[in-house]
Amino acid sequence: MDLFVGLDVSLRSTSVCILDSAGELVKEAKVESEPASITAVLEKVAGRYRRVGLEAGPLSRWPYSGLAAAGYPVICVEARHMRAALSARINKTDKNDARGIAQMMRVGLFRPVHVKTERSQEIRMLLTARKFLQSKIIDAENNLRGLLRNFGMKVGAVTRAQFESRVKDLLEERPHLALAVAPLLEVRRVLCAQFQHLHKAMQRMATDDPVCRLLMTAPGVGPLVALTFRTGLDEAARFRRSRAVPAHFGLTPAPYQSGEIDHGRGISKCGDANVRWALMEAAGALMRRNTKSSPLKAWGRSIAKRKGQLRALVAVARRLAIILHRMWTDKTEFRWQAQTA
Structure with missing residues (x-):
């Protein structure tokens, strides 16, 4: 018996729906979002699994890797195609979404997407962390510029290395304002140090990669x-x-x-x-x-x-x-x- 599986993955639980080749419901379950829990449900049903589908997203890589390692023909489906196919259902529930995904697997109405390797995911994590720190440094600088502008003090066009000294020069005659500005400068200093750490790690990673x-x-x-x-x-x-x-x-x-x-x-x-x-x-x-x-x-x-x-x-x-x-x-x-x- 050929079987088709739909998985609606969320942070804590995953809805599982198993259909046969005629579209008849074989089994439904709701388990933890762990590959071991999902494979335990699939192992209880005898048959040949043709396709196991789940939607592409930030939560898809972990179950995809686990199911692929267990030997299941898992497919990650493009999110826009899946959203368009599931929008015909009136009631949106996890169970109905899993049924819809299983039907898409059965009739072949899907567009698979490539799931990136673990190495690419590690590099992307470093780049994302670097970008996050960079944006927070810019936010801290803009916040300081806005606070000082209320008192007629303009930082002006300065480099990142000159920013802190420029702010301190503006506050020489207003020491009472330094009580609020000094903690923000300290936060910016820590952010800059950690950003440089990630930036150098990024440069080393690019140099080591052929x-x-x-x-x-x-x-x-x-x-x-x-x-x-x-x-x-x-x-x-x-x-x-x-x-x-x-x-x-x-x-x-x-x-x-x-x-x-x-x-x-x-x-x-x-x-x-x-x-x-x-x-x-x-x-x-x-x-x-x-x-x-x-x-x-x-x-x-x-x-x-x-x-x-x-x-x-x-x-x-x-x-x-x-x-x-x-x-x-x-x-x-x-x-x-x-x-x-």
Whole structure:
């Protein structure tokens, strides 16, 4: 008997629904969100499991890895497709969602997504922690600027290293304000120290990784961009064609057509926003700050003259994604000079 399973995973519990090939209900259960608990339910039902489906999300990787290690044909389903399929159900409950997922597995109405490796998840965790500390440093600085502005004291344009000394200079004649400002400066000092710790760890990680070292030979690509692109792509073999990479990260146009209406809406902005931001940053560095000439830079400048700087940056980011994937696939460094075909 062929069996199809739907899992509605939440933080504490998971609803399990098992259907046969005819769509008849075989078993329903609600267990802890642990791979061992889920596999214990599946082992009690005799049959051949064809598909075990669950929705892609922050809670999906742990049960996915456990079920895959146990030998079950587990599939992680794209969240937008699953939401559209389950929206037809009037009553939204965990049990009904599990039934809907099981039906999607039975009829094949789903779009699978790639579940990243543990190594990519570890790198992404470091990058996320670094970004969090960076945002809190900016919040602390903006808060201090706003508090001092109420008393007519303007910090002005200063570097991160000069910020604390500038604030202390402003407070020399107002010592009573230092009671409120000093703790905030101490918090900012701790945040900056921990941010530098993570930043250096990120640089070491990029230097030790052979893929990142290869990607950093391209103009505008530093440790942050290389690690972000590596974790976003995870495995170069996922894409048979390099031209599919920009579309995966939302850098290609999104057309809108309905009847006589047919126009574009800019880029789709789907996929990993962090990778899209990293590619745009690399394109900006290549176009503005990188001094060494290359065919890619000359091509981007020609587009900027015809269509504007913003469109040129998007076009360069799109082409850079193709080049980086091809470099990773072929294990070749960036070519600064065009070669004759």
